[in-house]
Amino acid sequence: MDTTGILDEALQRLHRTGPERLGWLSNHAPMAVEALAAHGQAGAVHRWLDRYADKLEDPPARVEPVTGANWREALGDIRRAADWTDHFDRELADRPWREVLITWWPRLLPGLYGGATHPVIRVGHAVRTLLTTEDTAPRRAELAHALAYWAARHHPVEGLAPLPGGASALAALDAVRPIGVQHGGFDVRLGRVTGVPGWAATVTDPDEARLRLTELVRAATHRYATHGHGEPTMLVHAATAPNAVLRTLPALPRALWVPSLRAAWTASAAVTAMYGPAAPADWTPPGTFTAEEVFERALAHGDEHVIKLTDTALDVGDERALTAALRSVEMSVPLGG
Known part of the structure; x- marks a missing residue:
């Protein structure tokens, strides 16, 4: 630091x-x-x-x-x-x-x-x-x-129906139903989300909540590499919003970890529903890069969402996460561009 x-x-x-x-x-x-x-x-x-x-x-x-x-x-x-x-x-x-x-x-x-x-x-x-x-x-x-x-900007979301979904975070994100609407701002699209998979609904243990939140951040970051083309800017938040909650957990009492997981999951799933593409896309990064090199590429690009997704990708720390960060560099408009 x-x-x-x-x-x-x-x-x-x-x-x-x-x-x-x-x-x-x-x-x-x-x-x-x-x-x-x-x-x-x-x-x-x-x-x-x-x-x-x-x-x-x-x-x-x-x-x-x-x-x-x-x-x-x-x-x-x-x-x-x-x-x-x-x-x-x-x-x-x-x-x-x-x-x-x-x-x-x-x-x-x-x-x-x-x-x-x-x-x-x-x-x-x-x-x-x-x-x-x-x-x-x-x-x-x-x-x-x-x-x-x-x-x-406080904006509650209520009444979302629990939908079927997979046991893992990645499977649950894959089970999210896209709203199929390609126009309207965030609040308009959010109003069209009627349900998300109930992946976090049964969690009651704080330690499991922390593990699930970590899993969610990893899954959403990995998924950006194949699904970020749905909306390269807005789909960043499917990973960065839950990561913000994960970063805050150490400052919070354990009693707040479970509700924090549930809110973070709903946000990530809702963003996925609002902006997710109809089908994934295969993409291979142009070479192998270290974490430091990937962050330098994000800085040179300059876009604020690219920097923030890369920051989250470095928290996840594996090759797939770095691939997602490089994908954001490729798809996003550079700062000032």
């Missing part, structure tokens, strides 16, 4: 910007720069940010303070993003960050699907930094911004 202070500088730079642009596209920069720093590329952070700068907007205006009395009313109201940031800044100034996370995780978990799962992914990056590096003010502030974005 970065010990140069560059990550903190980048986060401070980004905390002067908003969580979205054009009213619905997520600001991926905080997640991408954390991934760069985590993989020894802190020296490239500011250059990458300069390339990304035209995708950044000013933060939204404040509306009304979020308080202990009115926070439920403010959930899911993106107009209140700045109010939520102020709220979490205050909470993190008064209490240790783990206490704040443990309080808010079960409140926010049902709304994992808002913002196309980007808020929980941003939380996962922020938590990884706090768990593995020094606890600094900019890194706590990033957790405040991430939790605030999740609260402001």
Whole structure:
């Protein structure tokens, strides 16, 4: 991890910007720069940010303070993003960050699907930094911004029917029924998902939940290599959203691991249903590459989703995962391209 202070500088730079642009596209920069720093590329952070700068907007205006009395009313109201940031800044100034996370995780978990799962992914990056590096003010502030974005884009999903599916994560993802609609944004498509395989429904043991979540991240990452062409950008989230939850588990009490698995599975399966192709495609990578070489290719490409999928692929750590990362490089438009 970065010990140069560059990550903190980048986060401070980004905390002067908003969580979205054009009213619905997520600001991926905080997640991408954390991934760069985590993989020894802190020296490239500011250059990458300069390339990304035209995708950044000013933060939204404040509306009304979020308080202990009115926070439920403010959930899911993106107009209140700045109010939520102020709220979490205050909470993190008064209490240790783990206490704040443990309080808010079960409140926010049902709304994992808002913002196309980007808020929980941003939380996962922020938590990884706090768990593995020094606890600094900019890194706590990033957790405040991430939790605030999740609260402001909170979007629950209810009433999904449990469908038949395989015993393994990969078999269950293969059993997901595509919605067969190729138009509409994330929320529109999500509304058309009526059921997902009940692969995680019977899990009750926290240790099994952690193992299943690890299996899901691996399966979704591997599957991108053969199915990512369905929608190369959006299908990234079938892997990165559950990986964000997996990264957060060590900071959470064991009692929250099972519901975390269930929410992560539903999100991954729903994204697979919304964007999955009708059939897989065979693809062979152009040679053999080390993990470091694959990450360097992702950085040179520059696309934020490519960087984040590659970050997850390196967590999985096997050849198939690296193949998926290289596939994303091939299919995605380079940053600035």
